[in-house]
Amino acid sequence: MEFLNVVEIESALIGLASEYPTISQLITLPFWTFEGRQTHALLIGTGNGCPQTGVLLIGGTHAREWGGPDICINFAADLLEAYTAGTGLVYGGTAFTAAEIVSIIERLDVIVYPCINPDGSFYSHNVFDMWRKNRNPASSGGDPKKIGVDVNRNYDFLWDYKTKFAKGANPNSLASDNPADDLFHGKAPFSEPESQNVRWLYEQYPQICWFMDIHSYGGDFLYSWGDDVNQTTTPDMNFTNGAWDGKRGVDKDEYGEYINGCDQAQVKAVAEATVAAIKGVRGEPYTAYQSFFLPALGLTYPTSGASDDWSFSRYFTGSASEKVRAFTMEFNAAGTFFPTWPEMVPIIKDVDAGLVRFCLEALPTYTLPWWKCHLKDFYYDIWHRVFPPELWGPYGPWERFRRVVEAIVIPIIRPIIKTFRNR
Amino acid sequence: MANQTGSDGADQPPGNEYVPPDLYAARITGSRETVAKVLQEPGLDFGCRPHGKLNPDGSSTLLVYATEERIAQLQSAGYQVERGENVSAIGRERRSEIGKGDRFDRGRIAPRGLGEKPGRDRKGGPA
Numbered sequence: 001m002e003f004l005n006v007v008e009i010e011s012a013l014i015g016l017a018s019e020y021p022t023i024s025q026l027i028t029l030p031f032w033t034f035e036g037r038q039t040h041a042l043l044i045g046t047g048n049g050c051p052q053t054g055v056l057l058i059g060g061t062h063a064r065e066w067g068g069p070d071i072c073i074n075f076a077a078d079l080l081e082a083y084t085a086g087t088g089l090v091y092g093g094t095a096f097t098a099a100e101i102v103s104i105i106e107r108l109d110v111i112v113y114p115c116i117n118p119d120g121s122f123y124s125h126n127v128f129d130m131w132r133k134n135r136n137p138a139s140s141g142g143d144p145k146k147i148g149v150d151v152n153r154n155y156d157f158l159w160d161y162k163t164k165f166a167k168g169a170n171p172n173s174l175a176s177d178n179p180a181d182d183l184f185h186g187k188a189p190f191s192e193p194e195s196q197n198v199r200w201l202y203e204q205y206p207q208i209c210w211f212m213d214i215h216s217y218g219g220d221f222l223y224s225w226g227d228d229v230n231q232t233t234t235p236d237m238n239f240t241n242g243a244w245d246g247k248r249g250v251d252k253d254e255y256g257e258y259i260n261g262c263d264q265a266q267v268k269a270v271a272e273a274t275v276a277a278i279k280g281v282r283g284e285p286y287t288a289y290q291s292f293f294l295p296a297l298g299l300t301y302p303t304s305g306a307s308d309d310w311s312f313s314r315y316f317t318g319s320a321s322e323k324v325r326a327f328t329m330e331f332n333a334a335g336t337f338f339p340t341w342p343e344m345v346p347i348i349k350d351v352d353a354g355l356v357r358f359c360l361e362a363l364p365t366y367t368l369p370w371w372k373c374h375l376k377d378f379y380y381d382i383w384h385r386v387f388p389p390e391l392w393g394p395y396g397p398w399e400r401f402r403r404v405v406e407a408i409v410i411p412i413i414r415p416i417i418k419t420f421r422n423r
Numbered sequence: 424m425a426n427q428t429g430s431d432g433a434d435q436p437p438g439n440e441y442v443p444p445d446l447y448a449a450r451i452t453g454s455r456e457t458v459a460k461v462l463q464e465p466g467l468d469f470g471c472r473p474h475g476k477l478n479p480d481g482s483s484t485l486l487v488y489a490t491e492e493r494i495a496q497l498q499s500a501g502y503q504v505e506r507g508e509n510v511s512a513i514g515r516e517r518r519s520e521i522g523k524g525d526r527f528d529r530g531r532i533a534p535r536g537l538g539e540k541p542g543r544d545r546k547g548g549p550a
Contacts, residue, residue: 002522078538087542088541091538127442297458297473298483
């Protein structure tokens with residue numbers, strides 16, 4: 001075996017969707033990359049006529065972080081194989097039962113988007129291995145040294161870092177407006193097709209409540225916020241409040257980013273559970289902490305425009321009806337962008353064990369009465385007879401119908417909800 | 424790498440493109456304040472996130488990626504810098520471990536996961 005190249009990543013997704021047509025659905029992302037590549041994601045779930053709690057996993061954001069797409073593809077293949085065979089999954093010392101795999105497939109919509117930045121990956125695989133950004137030359141002015149945007153600084157969360165953050169906040173972590181810099185954040189939020197595709201997934205699948213962006217390296221599992229220290233006492237002190245512009249990003253000052261105490265406890269608990277599952281495989285020392293900090297150095301690393309913070313922020317800006325618990329994985333505790341394939345295999349098993357645990361943590365805690373009454377199988381059977389999944393995919397025509405209804409209803413009810421929330 | 428698509432040429436290896444100079448791993452050791460200062464130095468690559476360690480003597484060591492020229496500048500500026508491996512060269516060497524062609528034949532073959540499925544053999548059949 002070897003690392004997947006950018007063509008194989010897409011072929012693997014198509015292959016999985018073909019092999020498991022009743023429990024997966026290929027998603028074709030609408031925004032093509034600058035070099036003309038179209039990407040795919042895979043929606044995994046049995047579907048029961050309505051969307052389930054969604055989990056979105058993305059990889060390949062930073063080109064040089066080899067192995068992220070391989071982790072995602074192996075995870076998808078493992079889930080689909082195990083569910084179809086009626087088995088559990090075992091990764092070294094971490095094991096999951098067949099019933100747990102069933103609960104993931106039948107009660108969640110897991111969306112795996114393995115390589116959001118194929119142009120950058122291709123460039124890293126073939127020309128300059130240490131490449132981080134995408135390959136968009138729009139801001140380069142013809143200078144090849146100025147090609148590319150850091151996709152993970154291009155999301156619409158405090159993107160305008162010069163206004164939103166304090167002068168004393170670290171400019172080498174926030175972002176850059178210099179196209180030659182590795183942290184160049186683009187001309188505007190969501191200027192890049194790669195981040196637009198992620199946003200599109202959120203718009204098309206509003207049931208997404210959990211998110212993970214898979215990076216390397218370090219063996220870290222990070223939770224929000226990334227712009228400043230979390231605080232749970234002053235709700236008005238938050239990223240939407242312009243009164244605090246120019247004061248974010250510095251430790252031990254008056255500003256802290258508000259997070260509800262329950263949310264903070266939940267994301268910490270999920271992060272710890274995920275890390276424990278990873279450690280259980282072969283004892284790799286992964287650690288969970290808030291992304292603002294660099295605990296090993298006792299320093300801070302404020303960021304703007306990052307995918308995890310933007311995902312979590314959407315609920316608070318009114319662009320999502322559900323809170324998204326968002327995380328960033330930095331796989332490979334040994335610390336290199338380019339492990340050998342034999343080194344990568346155990347890393348894949350580590351992280352995939354963490355991903356399965358993460359999905360189990362994402363399962364909704366409530367159960368509908370008909371579920372408890374074991375009507376589920378009967379319901380599925382009728383639904384799938386009426387709308388064969390081979391023809392309609394796991395959701396039948398409901399998904400299309402839902403989108404049409406949402407397109408009509410949401411613009412009407414959103415202002416009402418906003419008014420209600422603002423009271 | 425061979426043309427992987429065989430049709431639109433989108434995956435042809437680039438031709439005479441500009442290739443940035445090689446980057447080396449450099450370990451900078453100093454006090455916590457020194458490391459904090461290094462984190463604000465322009466033109467340094469800290470990886471996806473900075474990584475380092477606290478040493479038993481109370482100092483910290485930070486890993487950065489930089490060109491030979493930039494490492495020399497850091498040394499001239501008084502930082503204690505140990506130049507390590509050429510990470511660009513390691514990447515070039517590891518390219519041989521990137522798949523060639525399309526092992527999944529445009530989706531006609533599905534990949535298999537690496538996790539064990541108790542009761543199944545590795546090819547997916549009954550054990």
